[in-house]
Ligand SMILES: Nc1ncnc2c1ncn2[C@@H]1O[C@H](COP(=O)(O)OP(=O)(O)OP(=O)(O)O)[C@@H](O)[C@H]1O
C-alpha cells in the first residue's frame with residue numbers, strides 16, 4: 001500500500017510538472033499581457049509594473065521562479081486583484097465546494113435511481129420517462145435552467161432567495177442547476193451498465209437460487225453496475241467542486257468558478273497558472289480516491305499482488 | 310411410479326432479428342426419483358434452452374415457451390407465477406451452469422453466495438448457514454473450506470468454482486439437480502473429479518439428476534437413461550447400454566464414433582460428426598440431420614421423421630427405423 005501511494009505521488013508530481021510547463025508555454029504564446037488593457041498608462045508606469053511582477057525577466061527565469069514558489073505552496077500575487085492567488089482560492093473554493101458537494105449528491109442519487117429504474121423496466125414507461133429526463137438534462141443549458149428555477153422558486157413561489165450566498169436556502173437552486181447535466185450523464189451511464197450487468201451469467205445464477213427480483217437488484221446487480229459511475233465521479237467532483245462560471249455568475253455566488261474565465265480574459269498569469277495547478281492537483285486527488293473506492297467495489301483489483309492460491 | 314420431473318411436448322423459441330428460432334421443438338422427458346438421465350447433443354441443439362425452461366430461467370423476451378409444460382412432483386411449473394417459481398428454484402431444484410468462470414458473482418465472497426440461498430429458503434440464522442456452508446464445501450470436495458468461504462471467485466481455480474456452484478445448487482438439499490455441462494469449462498482431470506462428485510452425491514442423497522452434456526463418454530456409468538438431442542428434438546432415447554451398444558440413429562452413431570480417445574485433442578471433440586447443425590430459423594422441410602447424414606434417403610429431404618417405438622422407453626426418430634425403410638433403401642440420395 002505504501003509503495004503504491006508513493007508511486008502514485010511520483011506520477012502525479014510528474015504530471016503536474018508537465019501541466020505547469022504546458023500552461024506556462026501556452027500562456028506566454030498568446031498575444032497580449034496582463035497590463036495591455038491599461039494602454040494609456042505612461043511608459044514609466046508600465047516599466048514599474050513589469051518590474052514589480054518580474055515580467056522583464058527572461059521566460060526561463062520566470063518559469064524557474066514559479067516552480068520554486070510552487071514548491072513552497074506559494075502561487076504568487078494576482079496581477080489583477082489585490083490579493084494573492086492563495087487567498088483567492090482559499091476564499092472561493094470552500095463556497096464552490098459546498099455547493100458542489102450538494103450538486104454531486106443530488107446527481108448521484110437522482111442519476112442512479114433514474115438509471116436503475118430505466119434498466120430494470122427496459123422499454124417500458126419508466127425507461128422512457130427516465131431517459132427523456134436525461135435528454136432534458138443534457139440539452140437545457142445551465143443559464144436557462146438557472147433562470148427558470150429563479151423565476152419559479154424565487155419570483156413566483158417566493159420560497160427561496162433569488163441569489164447570493166448564505167444558508168442552505170441559497171444553495172438549493174444553484175445546486176439543482178449544477179446537477180442537471182451530471183444527473184443526466186449518470187442516469188445514462190447507470191442504465192447501460194445496469195443492462196450489461198443484468199445479462200451476466202451470475203444474475204441467472206441468482207435467479208436460479210430463487211432470489212426475488214429486489215434481492216437480485218440490491219445484492220448482485222447494483223454494486224457491479226456502480227463501477228463505471230465511480231470512475232466518472234473523479235472528474236465530476238473535480239469539475240463541479242471548483243465551481244461553475246455560469247451558475248455562480250447568475251446566482252452571484254462568491255465561488256471559484258468565475259475566476260477560471262476572468263483570469264484568462266485578464267491575462268492574469270499567476271492566477272491562470274495557480275488555478276490550473278489547483279484544478280490539476282484536485283483532479284488527480286479525486287481520481288486517486290476513486291481508485292481506492294474501486295478497490296473496495298471490486299475485489300479483483302488489488303494494489304499489491306496478494307492473490308489467493 | 311410418478312416421475313419427479315416430467316417434460317411434456319416442450320416448445321421453446323427465441324425471437325431473433327433474423328426470425329423465430331425454434332430452439333426446442335416438442336421434447337418429452339421423464340426422470341424418476343433418484344434417477345439420473347443424460348441429455349446429450351452438440352453445441353446449439355437446444356440443451357440449455359430446454360433445461361433452463363424447466364425453471365423458466367430464460368429471459369423473456371426473446372425466449373418464449375410456446376407449447377407444452379414441465380411438471381415437477383405433479384405440479385405444473387410452466388403455469389406457476391414467478392413468485393411460486395422462486396420457492397422451487399434453488400430449494401427443490403438445484404442448477405449448475407455451464408461456465409463456472411462467469412456464473413459466480415465476482416464481487417461477492419463465495420461463502421455468502423452459498424449462505425444466501427439457504428437464507429432465502431428458510432433458515433434466517435446466518436451463523437448456522439455458515440456452518441452448513443462449511444459442511445457442504447467439505448462435501449463437494451473443497452479443501453480448506455474455512456478459508457475458501459471468505460474468498461472471491463477470482464481467487465479460485467475453475468474446478469473449485471464449479472464445486473462452489475455445486476455447493477450452491479446443493480445447499481438446500483434439492484430433489485432434482487440440473488447440471489448443464491458441468492465439466493465443459495474445466496480440464497480433463499477436474500472433469501473426472503466433478504463427475505465422480507456428482508455420481509457420489511446422487512447415490513448418497515438419492516437425488517434425481519438431469520445431466521446435460523455434449524460428451525457421450527461421460528454418460529456411461531453415470532446415467533441409467535440417455536436422451537440424444539438434435540436441432541431441438543430428442544431423436545433417440547433408451548438406457549445407456551442400449552444407446553451406447555446399439556445406437557439406432559445415424560447421429561448417435563456419429564457421436565459414438567467420435568468419443569475421445571486419449572490421443573484426440575479436446576477441441577476436436579466439439580464437432581463429432583462432419584458438418585454443422587442447422588440454425589432452426591425457418592428450417593427446410595425434412596429431417597434436420599439429413600445434410601450430414603451418411604445414410605440419408607429420398608424421403609428424408611421431404612418429411613421429418615416421427616417417433617418409432619423400438620421398445621419400452623426406447624424411441625428413435627429416424628426413417629431408417631421405420632418398418633418400411635428396407636424397401637426404400639434403393640432411393641438413397
Ligand atoms: N438469448 C438467445 N437469443 C437468441 N437465440 C438464442 C439465445 N440463446 C440461445 N439461442 C439459440 O438457441 C439455440 C439453442 O441454444 P442452447 O443454448 O440451448 O444450445 P446448447 O445445446 O445448450 O448448446 P451449448 O452446448 O453451446 O451450450 C441455439 O441455436 C442458440 O443460438
Ligand SMILES: [Mg+2]
Nearest residue numbers: 356357358407
Ligand atoms: Mg448450453
